[in-house]
Amino acid sequence: MSESILETRPATGDDFQYVWSVYSDSIKDHITPHLKSGWDDAVEIARFRKMWNAADSHIITVDQKTVGWGGIVISGNEVLIEHLYIEAAHRGKHIGPRLVSEMTAQWTREGKTVRAELLKDERVMQLASHLGFEKTESDSDHPLTHTFTYKSS
Secondary structure (H helix, E strand, O other), X not given: OOOOOEEEEEOOHXXXXXXXXXXXXXXXXXXXXXXXXOOOHHHXXXXXXXXXXXXXXXXXXXOOEEEEEEEEEEEOOEXXXXXXXXXXXXXXXXXXXXXXXHHHHHHHHOOXXXXXXXXXXXXXXXXXXXXXXXXXXXXXXXXXXXXXXXXXX
């Protein structure tokens, strides 16, 4: 069996509803306990609308089928992976780890430092460690995320 074709394309404003849907499905259970008034779709979509930037986002496809999205900010010699969300139906198929591995290898060849903002979720943090990321010592005090830095081998 041949390997599936993993690609990304730049996001556009037309992708907002899809991106919101994948994002909210992915994080709702993680952040709801930290919200004083619980999850309110109208409040959260307004918050997301202010946060999301199509120019820094990419739609992820496998064999030309849309499966998720990522938010990447490249500034000089630094890359920050702000978001990476895969649709529930495609999780567990190693799409995210494969994408991160391939892109991290490319960025480190280019001499860039790669950082990632990760939810404080044990499974997510273990996966990041497995991919070569380490928790950054000067981590922010954000209640929901840690910053991890890729340590090239």
